[in-house]
Amino acid sequence: MPIVQVRNVSKTFYRDRGPGVRAVNDVSFSIEEGETLALIGESGSGKSTVGRLMLRLIEADDGEIVFDGHDVRRRSPEELRRLRATMQVVFQEPYESLNPRMSIGAIVGEPLEIHERGLSGRQRAARVAEMLDEVGLDPALAGRRPGALSGGQQQRVGIARALITRPRFIVLDEPTSSLDLSVQGQILRLLQDLQKRLKLTYLYISHDLSTVSYIAHRVAVMYLGQIREIGSVDDVVNRPQDPYTRALLNAFLSPDPTVRTRDTYRLSGEIPSPTQVQRGCFLYSRCPSRIEPCASTPADLRQLDPGHEVRCIRAPLSQPLVTVNPELRTFGGPPRPTQKQQA
Amino acid sequence: MLEVENVTTRFRSRRGVVHAVNGVSFRVGSSEIVGIVGESGCGKSATIRSVLGLIQPPGEIVGGRAVFDGTDLLAIPAGALRRLRGSEIGFVAQNPFGSLNPILSVAAQFHNLIVAHRGRLSRKQTRDMALQALQSVGISGPERVLDGYAHELSGGMAQRVVIGMATVLGPRLLVADEPTTALDMTIQRQILDLLQDLVRKRERSMILVTHDLGVVAQYCDRVVVMYAGKVIETGPTAQVFARPAHPYTQALLGSVPRRGEEIGILAGRVPSLIDYPPGCAFSNRCVHALDRCARIVPASRPVAGEDGWNVSCHLVSGDADPLSREEDVRAHRAG
């Protein structure tokens, strides 16, 4: 039984003038308890909007978002507020997501003030200290302001704040993309540990294939507000069937110099404006594998194998188009240096 | 082509002197792409800004040489360096929109640039040069781009225009500071391929500053790994990535997420660049650190038998005294 279900959700943003931007276009997926689903895509793909729609930080135009049996879109403001204790978010920019005038202790304790009003100040402080410890921060930092912390520490604060009410579902919106590589590693490990320990369900939003393949169980690839392909990491990364997924994987730069990834399967041009209404397949104008019918036949998601859905009408494509395939199985890099090199 | 030696740059701040670049040395051969890699605050940007004479007060270059084609860039007057920059050395920054003037047409910007270096030329002449440059960076319909403005361009197109401007006068050295960090993955790949092309076909050289190990692995012949304002390891990319010698390089490569494997954790923080530590700057985070690591600055020495592969670490002692070797072995057993 999935803990979150998104059914046919759409969202159009209107500006003061001009046509609306269809940021999310009939998106459906579900996430099982304890699972991580990654939403991957380039800027403008609508991946972050999906996360915000799920938490109802913005209102969807259409569709259903069911979390733990509740239709999120139909909750009253008060019910929604209560529901927020169980579904949380960690943002991309750790510093901007923390109120600069509040102490770390006040930031992490705020969800308790909102959702567990019975707690005394001392009980709250104890819970905060416990939580800080759990995310690997010294509880003595509770008196500091966010500005005094490093980026990695700030993100740990963001995670602590999200977890203190013991939620079951967390939207991770590019939680490591503004962090250095070594700090990113620490945060990813922390997220993974927490998931195992607290049975958390994650929606992991990212543009970075290597972190996605590290942390996710399943992946949904988004392009112009649509899911192009969804399936297990194995399916999507090792047997990609949609041209867009293939192009994205092909653009990946392996950190192993002995694996020469070549950008052989390339989309032409750049992402078109999402205001342009397209008949047929959204990828048509850029697709290297396009055929006549793609221009007019709407490409709908369809199941290829159990749990593996693809939008391209030509899938499964016989010829393996991703030349970097063997590399992508592990994503990466040279054999992990275990011992210091002996001179 | 470029030989950077012992460049040291400091910044004055309210809290004290920031040791941003501390005796950085590396060389760039002709037709070579050299990657400078490191995490934020490691001094990679400050290093190339020092070399290009782009350091402004409160920053100050305290010492060192940067010999480009027989000229020490740090010794010549600012005007002469400015003339070299743009004509002999092309610079591509991270944010293309920061490099383009929003109120001038692309053609006008090309004109200003060319005239500044080549003297009086007609609009027609500079336009022809600009057209050629835009074609060489893979812009289709360069006429339309020339008459347009920066805000009409997408990020990828704008970066192509910037690269076109950086190469229009035929520089022999390109310096690119995180040229694709602001761009999407598929566009990043295109831009890097383009830069590589521009280097390989014209026998230029390039310095590519990046934090992305994938960019280094796929595009750089040699790599310079920086930490706390110092070069801690430099060598051919293939060798360094396959058998990283410095514990920091090892940790950095170990931080790359890989499916089904634990990520290596590098604990601790970069030391303060104001209270710069004596000894090895990495010693407080190094799992192999010996007693002397915190006291004595390790010299850069060649990794045994490898040409152009140097590392600054007490633990890697190609020809070190036997006593320290013994110490190393003991440290290893303990670790």
Next chain:
Amino acid sequence: MSERVLTQPGRRRSSAMPAIVRENAPVVLGLAFIVLFLAASFFAPLPYGPTTPDPLATSQPPSALHWFGTDANGFDVFSRTIAAAQRDIPLALAGTLASLVLGIVFGLLVSTKSRWSERAIRGLDVFQAFPLVIIGTAIVTLTGNRLESVVLAIVLLNVPRFMRLIRSEALALRESRFIEAARALGASPLRILWRHILPNVMGITLAQSSIAAAHSIIVIAALSFLGVGVSPPDPSWGLMIQEGARQMIVGDWWIVVFPGFAVLVTVAAFNLVADGLQAAADASQ
């Protein structure tokens, strides 16, 4: 080495302590000046009665007898300059404080992008278009000539300014990530206003209130000229300056310069307090 790193945070904290004191020094200094000035105006023995003119000593230049000279009516300028603080400073402070409180409340109320808050702001435009003279006259007609009317005038003039400032700051803040995070936590709109927006607009609001306090001194002067609030022969810096300005033509500079100087240093003291408060708020960031 590792020891060095461990001791660093402690070292930083000990060096931060004097910084906080240093940042608060202007506040202490400014407040001390205002309190002293006020106390002097009430309790200090003045050489001459501030409301009793000496008809035999009119328009005297500064001397050992009359330190700041006398004006055309024979009032001692020094005594009046000190005594004027009795009315001017409390009125300015009361007006500013009331404006601050009301401005914050109403400013936060209209700090949404809703239609009615935009209408409210447009209403302010109309109101602010009226000149001070008209507002002053209107108030006197409505409330009679009392000191409270002066406070009311200061409030009416300053509240719209505070509202605008707070609204524009708050609207920008509402787009920020940490407000979105607070919404995601389930924080109520009131909590978001109180805990997240207000503390982040306080700095700039305090800076504005120092300007408002300084401006109030001038408003008090202008109103007494209209016959509202402080009325002659009670001393007020504004009145003294206006009367003195007329005597400048005949070269009697002292009548205008000394009360002018009093206004200057009082305004500077208000500014010190506000700047200090803002610096302290920024330092804690």
